[in-house]
Amino acid sequence: MITLLRVGRIHAPEPLAATDILIADGRIAALGRDLAIPAGWPMKVLEYGDLTAVPAxxxxxxxxxxxxxxxxxxxxxxxxxxxxxxxxxxxxxxxxxxxxxxxxxxxxxxxxxxxxxxxxxxxxxxxxxxxxxxxxxxxxxxxxxxxxxxxxxxxxxxxxxxxxxxxxxxxxxxxxxxxxxxxxxxxxxxxxxxxxxxxxxxxxxxxxxxxxxxxxxxxxxxxxxxxxxxxxxxxxxxxxxxxxxxxxxxxxxxxxxxxxxxxxxxxxxxxxxxxxxxxxxxxxxxxxxxxxxxxxxxxxxxxxxxxxxxxxxxxxxxxxxxxxxxxxxxxxxxxxxxxGLEARKGRLAAGFDADIALLDDELQPRHTFVAGRRIDPERRAARPA
Missing domain, CATH: 3.20.20.140 (Metal-dependent hydrolases)
Incomplete structure (x- = not known):
């Protein structure tokens, strides 16, 4: 599955003109505006136009x-x-x-x-x-x-x-x-x-x-x-x-x-x-x-x-x-x-791990993605009875 995040702003950490992040196989495949992939490819689109993407x-x-x-x-x-x-x-x-x-x-x-x-x-x-x-x-x-x-x-x-x-x-x-x-x-x-x-x-x-x-x-x-x-x-x-x-x-x-x-x-x-x-x-x-x-x-x-x-x-x-x-x-x-992880973490760029925090206008994290997977902050690990 390919995931396309559409956000309001991107700090990579420097501010980018891009507002789309294309994720494949746990890594960032591309950043840009109005990104598209060939018809028929499996893709999930997530819209977060009111949030800012930063490196997790x-x-x-x-x-x-x-x-x-x-x-x-x-x-x-x-x-x-x-x-x-x-x-x-x-x-x-x-x-x-x-x-x-x-x-x-x-x-x-x-x-x-x-x-x-x-x-x-x-x-x-x-x-x-x-x-x-x-x-x-x-x-x-x-x-x-x-x-x-x-x-x-x-x-x-x-x-x-x-x-x-x-x-x-x-x-x-x-x-x-x-x-x-x-x-x-x-x-x-x-x-x-x-x-x-x-x-x-x-x-x-x-x-x-x-x-x-x-x-x-x-x-x-x-x-x-x-x-x-x-x-x-x-x-x-x-x-x-x-x-x-x-x-x-x-x-x-x-x-x-x-x-x-x-x-x-x-x-x-x-x-x-x-x-x-x-x-x-x-x-x-x-x-x-x-x-x-x-x-x-x-x-x-x-x-x-x-x-x-x-x-x-x-x-x-x-x-x-x-x-x-x-x-x-x-x-x-x-x-x-x-x-020693700077080749794959700490930055939003093609080839880097898709570790992304989405922040609101108060800089509060609303969603966190690690290797392109959203980690639900409400989920708790199962505990034995």
Whole structure:
């Protein structure tokens, strides 16, 4: 079946004159106006003349099997569902383990990723977790990257956090180099996704890595860099010094005006001179937001969602912090480049995956297509009785 989407406007991310998107075999076959195909060919026409088509969003940090556990087994977070992903205009996610790699494993993440794929979401994963040495699927980082198609990197390795394994410089260098070679063998980017905690060392472990080794800056992505003012300032300096990309978390417990919101973090990074194409945003969805007292004791937690990712991005556009075509990069094109998926995702163009979010005039997603298939945001995965 060939599908023809007729929309009001297209941002590819740059605005196009085209208003038609022709989809075949899960990819975009053509864009234009008044597109037609030979009579008799099977085609479904979908009319969305009041909506704007943009590349479906990419969330590179999702606890697909649920995070948590810092307060015991009763504090484990729930899994995410495909419908909750698509409702935010997100077409691609990368699954990640966090603190708990004891009751959960990379195998659990892989099973969930494959389940999401079966429901229509483009899902990938990082092997590993907070701790070093990281848990793997095959017993070896290079084999995970080489033999498991869904594995696109390592993460989230925790640094500058009381929950981390306190990895030393030589351990971090060894992990990143292992991932780099494994990714080369597999034809992948093979990034290392680093969780930044509240620790005073901040980004120093990654600065040391890039200064003392031959590892390129695009191999490492620090996330949660907007936890505190000093860390955000350090992230700006880190990006400018090494030409590195930094990932801002749309913390679900930060309203739009909160000093650590993704909106304020992106605005501050731009003001410090960080190029927009070196900034990405992610949600930390279904991860835990634990609270610890002054002595490091667990004091409670909330579960992260993905609504702030959308609302903070919308505000960046509405308040003209960035024009639409640049703002889209924060949650689509730049993320695709970081993950090594830029040849098929993050853009609306012939040959690219037909991953499309249709937005209304308020920038609210109304429909999400992944590989040309519409994901129904009202549908929920079947649960056993």
């Amino acid at each position: 969003f990419i969330d590179q940090h999702v606890h697909v099997t649920g995070g948590g556990g810092e307060g015991g087994c009763g504090t484990r977070c729930s899994e995410i569902e495909a419908a909750d992903i698509a409702a935010m205009g997100i077409g691609t996610v990368v699954g990640v383990l966090g603190t708990d790699s004891v009751s959960r494993s990379p195998a659990d993440v892989l099973a969930k990723v494959r389940g999401l794929r079966a429901e229509g979401i483009a899902a990938y994963m990082y092997t590993g977790a907070y701790r070093v040495p990281p848990p793997t699927l095959t017993g070896d980082l290079q084999r995970d990257l080489a033999w498991i198609p869904e594995v696109i990197g390592l993460g989230e390795i925790a640094i500058s956090d009381h929950r981390s394994s306190q990895p030393q410089a030589h351990e971090i260098a060894r992990l990143v180099s292992e991932v780099r070679v494994g990714a080369m063998l597999a034809g992948k980017r093979g990034i290392c996704h680093f969780h930044l905690g509240d620790g005073a060392r901040g980004l120093e472990p990654l600065r040391r890595l890039l200064r003392d080794t031959e590892i390129p800056a695009d191999q490492v992505i620090p996330t949660h860099v907007n936890r505190r003012h000093a860390l955000l300032e350090e992230a700006a300096a880190f990006s400018l010094e090494f030409g590195a990309t930094v990932d801002v978390t749309a913390f679900d417990d930060c309203p739009g005006e909160h000093e650590f919101s993704a909106f304020n973090a992106v605005s501050r990074l731009l003001a410090r001179g960080v190029p927009a194409d070196r900034i990405t945003m992610s949600s930390d969805c279904n991860g835990s937001l634990p609270v610890f007292d002054g002595e490091g004791h667990y004091a409670g937690m909330r579960i992260a969602g993905n609504t702030a990712l959308l609302s903070d991005w919308q505000r960046l556009v509405r308040e003209s912090v960035l024009p639409m075509e640049q703002a889209l990069g924060l949650i689509s094109g730049h993320v695709a480049r970081v993950l």
